[in-house]
Amino acid sequence: MEISELFWNAGDNQLRQGYMEEKEVFVCLLCGEQVEKGLIYPENNVLYEAERYMKRHIETEHGSVFHYLIGLNKKLTGLTDHQNSLLRLFYEGKNDAEIQLELNIGSASTIRNHRFVLKEKERQAKIFLTMMELLKEKDDHAPTFLPLHKNATMVDDRYNITTEEQQEVEKKFFPAGIDGPLVKFPKKEKQKLATLRVIIKRFELERIYSEKEINEVLKNVYADFVTLRRYLIEYGFLDRKDDGSAYWVKN
Structure with a gap:
């Protein structure tokens, strides 16, 4: 898994x-x-x-x-940048006056109001999670969606991929099997994502790659390895140093 x-x-x-x-x-x-x-x-x-x-x-x-x-993409956490900053400071044990001074906002009462809003968000989340768990017992028609990539950079409809859709993309673009070559890099964003999910599995976790090593792996997948490398980074599957001297799989 x-x-x-x-x-x-x-x-x-x-x-x-x-x-x-x-x-x-x-x-x-x-x-x-x-x-x-x-x-x-x-x-x-x-x-x-x-x-x-x-x-x-x-x-x-x-x-x-x-x-x-809290360092995950805000589309995953559901937090605004302001809420993110507040939670970080709360976690650090700062009191309301210290937070007001550091963020240069309102008054101590303003901070207390933000605490109340976050508490409401917590209550709503608990209720929603409970409803979703109960729904699983009744909804026999719900499709099986693939888990969202934790480092997804653009969380939108393109990530609504079911197991069946992923398998269809793999059969179409990797006819020799997922360890074989990519016959064509798709134009549709959802199919691109499904294709990148396959390609990233060819890299080892916790290993640091040089750009040459990255390219060698991708050349065995598709002739236009530069495009593959760019999209793997753009979609949050790979990360690299600013100078391109080191690459690694994002976890």
């Missing part, structure tokens, strides 16, 4: 802690890192058992689950 799928299918408690427990490993829901059970992990002269080491991984690599989540 892909890390994005693990992320979106995780329960509330699993998301809060940032990892999930499987039979033999703990899996980070934020990047896919796995820690094998039953082993002791040394770090800076300290020995950690597996689950504590996974917590340590989240602390060192992601700061915290909160910081990772």
Whole structure:
């Protein structure tokens, strides 16, 4: 199961802690890192058992689950830039007067009003989630949508892809199989996204690639590898340094 799928299918408690427990490993829901059970992990002269080491991984690599989540695209979090800033400051333990001074807005009462609005948003979210869970028990006609890519940069209708639609695109544009060449890069945005979902699987997580290495992988997919590379970055599947000296799969 892909890390994005693990992320979106995780329960509330699993998301809060940032990892999930499987039979033999703990899996980070934020990047896919796995820690094998039953082993002791040394770090800076300290020995950690597996689950504590996974917590340590989240602390060192992601700061915290909160910081990772609030750094996601605002189309995924549903937060405005202003709400994002407020939540960050609340999380840092700032009081209303300190926040008012830092953001240079209104008065302390204005901050309290923002707290109230966010609390209302929380209540609405709880009700909506409960309704959606109840709906699953009754809606036998709901299509199976593919999990949204966590680093999606343009969240709109093009991401409304069902399992059946993805399979149709794969058969049409990868007739030799998903490990084979791409016969044509589609013009329709939804089909582009479905195609990129296939291509990104050819890259290893946690590996740093040079531009030459990226190009070599993409040349085996399609002659116009420059276009593929550009769209993989544009859609948030790949990231790179500003000078193009290093590329990696975004998690």
